[in-house]
Amino acid sequence: FFEKIKAGLTRTKENIGHSFDQLFAGELDDDFYDQLEETLILSDMGVDTALAASEALRQRAKEEKIKTAPEARDALKAILTDMLTVGRGELDLTSRPAVCLFIGVNGVGKTTTIGKLAAALKADGRRVLMAAGDTFRAAAADQLEIWSQRAGVDIVRQSEGADPAAVVFDALTAAKARNADVVLVDTAGRLHNKQNLMNELGKISRVIDRELPGASRETLLVLDATTGQNGLIQARQFKETAGLTGVVLTKLDGTAKGGIVVAIAQELGVPVKFIGVGEGVDDLMPFDAPQFVEALI
Numbered sequence: 183f184f185e186k187i188k189a190g191l192t193r194t195k196e197n198i199g200h201s202f203d204q205l206f207a208g209e210l211d212d213d214f215y216d217q218l219e220e221t222l223i224l225s226d227m228g229v230d231t232a233l234a235a236s237e238a239l240r241q242r243a244k245e246e247k248i249k250t251a252p253e254a255r256d257a258l259k260a261i262l263t264d265m266l267t268v269g270r271g272e273l274d275l276t277s278r279p280a281v282c283l284f285i286g287v288n289g290v291g292k293t294t295t296i297g298k299l300a301a302a303l304k305a306d307g308r309r310v311l312m313a314a315g316d317t318f319r320a321a322a323a324d325q326l327e328i329w330s331q332r333a334g335v336d337i338v339r340q341s342e343g344a345d346p347a348a349v350v351f352d353a354l355t356a357a358k359a360r361n362a363d364v365v366l367v368d369t370a371g372r373l374h375n376k377q378n379l380m381n382e383l384g385k386i387s388r389v390i391d392r393e394l395p396g397a398s399r400e401t402l403l404v405l406d407a408t409t410g411q412n413g414l415i416q417a418r419q420f421k422e423t424a425g426l427t428g429v430v431l432t433k434l435d436g437t438a439k440g441g442i443v444v445a446i447a448q449e450l451g452v453p454v455k456f457i458g459v460g461e462g463v464d465d466l467m468p469f470d471a472p473q474f475v476e477a478l479i
């Protein structure tokens with residue numbers, strides 16, 4: 183997995199990995215910090231987060247009397263790892279059934295992520311049920327059904343145009359009857375209509391409250407890492423609308439530059455819980471901050 187992320191992250195046009203290598207081969211002068219900021223920004227970290235990281239390194243270098251670039255590289259890794267450590271990194275699946283809602287705009291990899299996670303949870307001995315809450319597009323439920331077959335788990339769906347909250351109600355009823363451990367709910371990602379989205383998620387939320395009071399619940403935003411800073415804008419909007427417990431960052435095997443994870447943790451205070459590193463069923467991994475930073479820097 184580490185090699186996969188690393189391969190993905192260094193396959194970028196700007197070749198960020200190479201820039202860090204060059205940077206940490208030189209002197210720790212003012213020029214170094216300018217170049218560091220630039221390289222961090224190029225890695226998709228965003229200006230504010232890049233400046234914060236660079237300033238933190240400057241401070242630490244002073245306090246710890248760091249003189250050489252390799253030492254500075256280790257210090258930067260520690261700083262970024264700290265910046266990435268926010269909130270609970272693992273899914274809360276304590277209640278039975280627990281509910282995970284997946285939100286995000288179309289095409290980011292929601293369905294694929296649900297499929298991969300269903301397979302992983304099943305392999306872990308959990309009984310999983312999928313709810314096809316994206317009733318806006320028939321193709322979405324079809325796609326999810328293919329994943330449910332691939333993962334060998336049950337799915338609850340209704341016809342196109344059905345009320346997503348009704349699908350969730352059905353799914354929770356089925357989950358209770360079948361003793362499921364986890365319900366994974368797909369939703370429609372209509373961010374362009376915020377009011378609709380908010381109404382829909384609010385209604386789903388009330389159904390869960392009513393049917394499973396006090397249940398463990400995750401609201402996971404799925405973001406496509408290759409969209410860079412755009413992903414951050416989406417994340418801000420979804421956070422306002424939905425109260426996120428975590429982010430899944432997909433397509434880190436492609437041309438993504440990866441720095442976006444630091445910006446998400448830093449600016450939104452929401453932990454990245456999983457990363458997607460391919461289209462296959464095994465290509466989802468729990469987010470590991472030190473490992474990720476090692477691949478990034």
Ligand code: GDP
Nearest residue numbers: 288289290291292293294432433458459460461
């Ligand atoms: P949804 O509209 O959000 O449900 O997105 P889908 O799950 O249908 O995914 C959209 C496309 O992205 C599909 O072609 C997936 O195979 C692809 N995809 C999803 N996750 C990943 C990933 O981690 N890496 C790569 N390379 N492709 C992915």
